[in-house]
Amino acid sequence: MKAINRSRGTLFFLISILLFPVQLPAAQKLTGLTGTLRGLHAVDKKVIWVSGTKGEFALTTNGGKTWTTSAVPGAEKLDFRDVQGFSATEALLMSIGPGKSSRIYQTSDGGKTWKLNFENQDSLAFFDGMDFYDRNHGLLISDPVDSRPYLLETTDGGLTWKRLQPRTIPDLNKGEYAFAASGTSVDAVRGGECFLATGGAAARVFRSADFGTTWKAALLPIVQVDPASGAFSVAKGPGNRVAACGGNYQRMTQRGANIALSDDGGKTWIVPDGSRHVPFMECIRWINKKIIIACGPHGVWISTDGGNNWKEALKDGFHTFGVSGKNIILAGNKGDVKIYSLSALIKLADN
Numbered sequence: 001m002k003a004i005n006r007s008r009g010t011l012f013f014l015i016s017i018l019l020f021p022v023q024l025p026a027a028q029k030l031t032g033l034t035g036t037l038r039g040l041h042a043v044d045k046k047v048i049w050v051s052g053t054k055g056e057f058a059l060t061t062n063g064g065k066t067w068t069t070s071a072v073p074g075a076e077k078l079d080f081r082d083v084q085g086f087s088a089t090e091a092l093l094m095s096i097g098p099g100k101s102s103r104i105y106q107t108s109d110g111g112k113t114w115k116l117n118f119e120n121q122d123s124l125a126f127f128d129g130m131d132f133y134d135r136n137h138g139l140l141i142s143d144p145v146d147s148r149p150y151l152l153e154t155t156d157g158g159l160t161w162k163r164l165q166p167r168t169i170p171d172l173n174k175g176e177y178a179f180a181a182s183g184t185s186v187d188a189v190r191g192g193e194c195f196l197a198t199g200g201a202a203a204r205v206f207r208s209a210d211f212g213t214t215w216k217a218a219l220l221p222i223v224q225v226d227p228a229s230g231a232f233s234v235a236k237g238p239g240n241r242v243a244a245c246g247g248n249y250q251r252m253t254q255r256g257a258n259i260a261l262s263d264d265g266g267k268t269w270i271v272p273d274g275s276r277h278v279p280f281m282e283c284i285r286w287i288n289k290k291i292i293i294a295c296g297p298h299g300v301w302i303s304t305d306g307g308n309n310w311k312e313a314l315k316d317g318f319h320t321f322g323v324s325g326k327n328i329i330l331a332g333n334k335g336d337v338k339i340y341s342l343s344a345l346i347k348l349a350d351n
Helices: 342-350
Strands: 037-042 048-052 056-060 068-071 079-085 091-096 103-107 115-119 127-132 138-142 150-154 186-188 194-197 204-208 216-219 229-236 242-248 259-262 283-286 292-296 299-303 311-314 320-324 327-331 337-341
Touching: 037 091, 037 327, 048 327, 056 079, 056 091, 079 127, 091 127, 127 186, 138 186, 186 229, 194 229, 194 242, 204 229, 204 242, 242 283, 242 292, 283 320, 292 320, 299 342, 311 342, 327 342, 337 342
Parallel strands: 037 079, 037 320, 229 283
Antiparallel strands: 037 048, 048 056, 048 079, 056 068, 079 091, 091 103, 103 115, 127 138, 138 150, 186 194, 194 204, 204 216, 229 242, 242 259, 283 292, 292 299, 299 311, 320 327, 327 337
């Protein structure tokens, strides 16, 4: 789906010192970035990478106390919608756009220098998101170039990429595609499970249990059919639980069927009654078997009962987030990155 505008594509909240496991700068823009941020990956509780428009990226190696910020030379016009961090020195950046604007860059020195590993040559392809099963094996989803999902695979940590040709995969409906909203329309899980979320003409979750060799798809009961609607994010949870979120990005305040849950590994889905007041959401992640968080342009929402009921924790809008130790890292417009402890978000939602 061509990005979020038809896209197929801190004030740090000091509620109480006790609510935060680390003391962080009381600045609204922790990173110093100025673009729109939709790429974020927390490697561990200290190392966090973020990326966005204007070719920008930022790195912290101390849990967000200080950040190193820069732009990839020659990529100032690119929009880095996804980032995959491996360590404080190694990371991949994925840019979106038609044709050669969709690229993969790699750094091995903490962002001091970047190497262009892959440049898309197909005019119909448009990168949407990437994720990794492990350090070497990763998967990238793009807009379709034919009737089948267009997937790229790497087995060498992002150095080289080639189209994955599954033995079986359901065809896409005409006008069905992934969204490049938060880089989370694909979720690769250690051991070989993978999930893809689509929207547009149909909202579905494609699932594989064998590193993408074979696939099955299930229709989601969330908002769909409109070109601006569907599933924007999918996340595997504990056991056989899977969550997806989305809606219509042209009607972001519209509440209804915007969050769906599965208890059988993505085969069947429901929209919990307690989620129907949640507006359009771009990114969803499991914290544990009970806690799920979702964010979007109109707030951050949290469920503490496995997704059955949802409460608004923040009215501020964000496009993506990650989990770093006991902290939740949120990224959004104008370089905005905020860090909250999980306990603080739960307390805010309960107030």
